[in-house]
Amino acid sequence: CDDLGIQFTDIIYENLWFTLNFITISRPERRNAFRPQTVKELMRAFNDARDDSTIGVIIFTGKDTTEYGGPLLNTEVQHSVGVIQPNTKSVSDGCRVPQAFCSGGDQALRGKDGYADYDNFGRLNVLDLQVQIRRLPKPVIAMVAGYAVGGGHVLHMVCDLTIAADNAVFGQTCPKVGSLDAGYGRLWFVRCGVWNNVAHVDDHKLSKADKGENIKRNSKHSPYKKARFYDASEAEKMGLVNTVVPKALKRAPYTLLQWKLSLTGDFLFVKQLAKLEQETVKWCREIMRNSPTAIRVIKSALNAVDDGHAGLQELAGDATLLFYGTEEGNEGKTAYIQQRPPNFAKFPRRP
Numbered sequence: 001c002d003d004l005g006i007q008f009t010d011i012i013y014e015n016l017w018f019t020l021n022f023i024t025i026s027r028p029e030r031r032n033a034f035r036p037q038t039v040k041e042l043m044r045a046f047n048d049a050r051d052d053s054t055i056g057v058i059i060f061t062g063k064d065t066t067e068y069g070g071p072l073l074n075t076e077v078q079h080s081v082g083v084i085q086p087n088t089k090s091v092s093d094g095c096r097v098p099q100a101f102c103s104g105g106d107q108a109l110r111g112k113d114g115y116a117d118y119d120n121f122g123r124l125n126v127l128d129l130q131v132q133i134r135r136l137p138k139p140v141i142a143m144v145a146g147y148a149v150g151g152g153h154v155l156h157m158v159c160d161l162t163i164a165a166d167n168a169v170f171g172q173t174c175p176k177v178g179s180l181d182a183g184y185g186r187l188w189f190v191r192c193g194v195w196n197n198v199a200h201v202d203d204h205k206l207s208k209a210d211k212g213e214n215i216k217r218n219s220k221h222s223p224y225k226k227a228r229f230y231d232a233s234e235a236e237k238m239g240l241v242n243t244v245v246p247k248a249l250k251r252a253p254y255t256l257l258q259w260k261l262s263l264t265g266d267f268l269f270v271k272q273l274a275k276l277e278q279e280t281v282k283w284c285r286e287i288m289r290n291s292p293t294a295i296r297v298i299k300s301a302l303n304a305v306d307d308g309h310a311g312l313q314e315l316a317g318d319a320t321l322l323f324y325g326t327e328e329g330n331e332g333k334t335a336y337i338q339q340r341p342p343n344f345a346k347f348p349r350r351p
């Protein structure tokens with residue numbers, strides 16, 4: 001049983017002290033590929049984290065897959081004809097690193113109408129999960145070690161932040177397996193392309209030669225052109241990850257209780273955690289020092305433009321939430337209950 005008291009099969013749901021939640025895809029034998037059941041469980045866990053008012057930040061990750069074979073990864077991934085090959089030399093400290101955040105939809109379960117496990121029809125319910133994460137009024141941090149590819153790549157992109165280990169490998173493998181995710185995944189690629197262009201917006205000040213160089217540089221970094229796998233540092237340059245952690249050591253064999261304790265004691269024990277987790281927890285704590293309402297509204301405002309009416313609705317919902325807390329908002333309701341006309345005249349009409 002998980003912290004929710006539910007028998008999850010495909011995920012691990014850990015409700016940690018002090019407003020942190022860990023949601024982990026746990027299908028290591030398939031590099032954490034998701035099936036409909038996985039997505040159903042994820043949606044349930046994210047929903048619980050949303051409803052739990054003690055939770056401030058959610059960490060979304062994939063189970064360490066190294067025990068299921070595959071080469072040891074070094075801290076440097078090697079490029080070979082544009083494809084990242086894991087370095088098969090063992091790392092100097094002898095630790096294995098986790099190898100997958102998520103490898104997308106489980107291709108073995110793909111039918112003609114989506115992914116099917118227990119039902120006799122297919123589903124693409126991961127699309128609902130993507131929307132759910134976008135609309136969740138708390139920050140979701142993707143903690144990525146190893147592969148985040150295909151639908152797994154999109155899942156990290158819909159999270160608000162991504163903290164990556166330096167063995168992280170990103171890429172859209174969908175066309176290779178005859179699939180496509182042209183929704184949120186594409187959106188971020190376009191956004192990052194725009195970002196790179198914005199970064200060089202003073203183009204008009206440049207000489208012709210420099211302009212040419214600038215275009216080349218933009219094309220080089222722009223995800224519009226990213227058809228192959230790219231590593232964590234490239235992802236960082238593109239603005240697709242927030243920070244890269246130099247070493248992805250495996251978490252020390254700590255019990256969850258010890259882990260929880262480590263969160264209380266000002267990092268007294270945190271040094272025992274994997275660097276990736278340390279860094280992620282550090283970001284969480286930083287976020288949690290801020291106003292939860294401000295964070296909530298900023299998240300919905302950031303997503304509003306791209307999410308169209310649904311995004312506006314989320315932002316407008318935040319406005320309603322805040323308005324309900326005012327005397328002015330309360331006057332309308334009280335007058336209705338007291339069966340008298342509301343007196344809004346006493347409230348200022350602000351400039």
Ligand code: 2NE
Pocket residue numbers: 029030031033070099103104105106107108124126147149150151152173174176177179180181
């Ligand atoms: C992820 C990657 C690059 C890892 O490579 P490697 O060499 O480390 O592992 P390996 O040996 O390929 O995988 C280990 C085991 O996991 C299974 C493999 O078949 C293998 O099984 P065994 O041979 O040990 O039995 N596995 C890995 N990923 C799987 C998957 N997605 N589905 C089913 N089994 C999987 C490498 O494994 C890889 O390239 N995986 C496929 C990535 C991929 O194409 N994903 C689907 C994209 S489409 C999508 O996600 C999608 C969409 O486009 C639209 C809507 C919804 C979903």
